[in-house]
């Protein structure tokens with residue numbers, strides 16, 4: 582029997598990213614000994630279970646588009662691939678589209694992004710206000726010159742995808758340990774394992790930081806400073822008096838307000854704001870919806886003027902303050918310490934490609950998709966990677 586204190590790879594955090602890494606490592610080299618340490622096995626505070634679960638090909642950085650394209654293709658086969666014995670996951674895939682409303686100021690950048698997405702064979706088109714109203718009659722689209730629409734995008738059940746990765750990883754030999762990593766251990770410039778809250782130590786030559794919004798806390802214990810900050814984001818659930826005739830796509834206004842239909846005839850909405858507090862705060866705020874979001878929503882969808890706020894919740898974005906993009910790869914100053922952090926609000930849709938990439942890095946395999954632009958060395962060089970690919 583393998584030594585329960587010694588692994589090839591220890592993954593800190595078993596959310597969707599950590600579980601995807603565990604799945605890929607044990608799939609790509611079955612004899613790899615992988616432990617995933619997760620302190621909240623019910624995932625009550627994990628971003629994975631508190632999100633909006635949207636996936637979209639509408640990014641401007643080419644690699645982000647390719648990552649989502651892979652996810653979108655994979656999701657059609659995901660349930661079959663992830664079957665464990667007789668149990669097949671149900672990820673409730675809903676390709677209801679993403680519609681970005683664009684104002685004049687944003688039009689050149691939106692058109693350039695759309696062109697690149699089309700060159701990459703993505704299904705995305707420009708809709709003028711009449712075309713938007715024809716599809717979604719409740720929208721007052723005349724306020725904008727148009728929008729970019731990607732009909733194959735949509736949402737899914739993130740908990741089901743997380744559980745599928747977890748179950749499949751376990752079936753391939755990964756071990757999940759319900760405990761908290763309180764410190765990383767290192768020696769001579771190389772990571773050697775982790776200390777646990779329960780008092781024990783686990784040894785490994787490779788440790789992957791998949792701690793989501795807590796990533797900086799974990800890194801700090803090895804003297805590694807990464808620009809990832811936990812930032813509160815809120816989602817509200819609305820029951821409107823007028824129901825749309827069919828599903829609404831995730832609709833994003835130039836201000837950042839976003840909403841879509843949810844099962845049960847409900848509307849989900851949210852908006853990231855500069856004043857969103859940094860820290861581990863999970864309280865949600867009814868006044869924000871009443872004072873700020875609802876008036877804005879009702880201006881674009883006048884029929885939603887009459888509605889009942891059903892509930893809300895708060896979760897954390899792991900915001901990469903350097904550039905809002907993921908940090909993927911080995912930390913240059915600590916051998917064997919890998920980061921899969923800083924997803925800044927789009928980590929769910931990146932989990933499949935990220936898990937595969939980190940696994941390839943650790944196992945020394947060729948990359949199916951080169952994600953080296955996300956190398957964390959750019960933190961040390963203070964070289965932001967912006968969404969439009971310009972440095």
Ligand SMILES: Cc1cc2nc3c(=O)[nH]c(=O)nc-3n(C[C@H](O)[C@H](O)[C@H](O)COP(=O)(O)OP(=O)(O)OC[C@H]3O[C@@H](n4cnc5c(N)ncnc54)[C@H](O)[C@@H]3O)c2cc1C
Nearest residue numbers: 594596597598628629632633635762793896927928929930
């Ligand atoms: C409101 C909201 C809306 C979002 N909408 C979208 C969206 O539409 N599309 C999208 O792609 N993404 C979205 N996101 C972002 C997405 O949820 C995250 O990027 C993604 O879930 C990150 O997964 P993760 O596994 O890195 O983090 P998490 O799911 O947070 O998992 C990290 C895990 O690490 C564990 N952990 C932390 N520290 C330790 C430790 N020391 N020891 C042991 N365990 C530890 C935690 O308990 C946690 O379970 C949204 C996020 C929020 C909050």
